[in-house]
Amino acid sequence: MKKFKHSGTMGDIIYSLALMQHFGGGEFYLHMNQIDWIGRHYYGAAPNPFHQGRMTEQDFEFMRSFFEAQPYITKFDRMNKDTEITHNLDKFRPLFVNHPGNYIDTYAHAFGITDPEIRKTIRNSPWLYIKDPITIENRPIIVNRTARWLPPTLDPNWTTWRNEGYDHQALFVGLPQEYDKFIQDTGWTGTEYYPTPDLLTLARLIAGCQEFIGNQSMALSLAIGLNVEYTCEARKDLPSERNECIWDHPKGRYF
16 A cells, blocks of 8 residues: 655645556655744745644644545545655655746656656646535636735736626635735625635535636645646746746646
């Protein structure tokens, strides 16, 4: 039985599941409360404030039902000192800084997968599965916009889409304070907020939408893994070949 482990964060873990599926699946173990150590050890600084102190018991419970719903995950549990791991998904970390490529190519490189066609298949094939998507009538667009990596000025696409009525077709997922800032920044006053108490509910909403729009976030990783149409507000502080969320996905667009 293959046994995989990862320390987080949630988006990093979700991208790593593409490799777990490629290797045939097995048991998944969360290495708890490691994010602050990881920041100091691998990157020489405290982690981003959005990540500090994460991968707690609360995070584990938030993730549990979603992970248990994935057909290639036979067990989802906390890692302890006696857990014998066969695949350490944290192997991507030394390669992550300045690695030319996206998340999944970085994971593939960490595990010695060099064939470009195999890499393309891994990153562009669905690796997340939802049996019961949630579809909200007259709200085919799911939006998530976190406070991380926002450009200094609002991209004009948001105004164009608002003028075309996108806001009245959209639901916002994320934190309440993110929703408030999104409305303030974009003027999408017709967009409704939909609370998601766990990762599975969030994934069900994204699986049931016609299009996801958002920036680099855990929600974006769900959209890509579920193979839904997505439009990503990409980071502007990195060139596209260094942006970890950009690749040649057939369902993806970037602005």
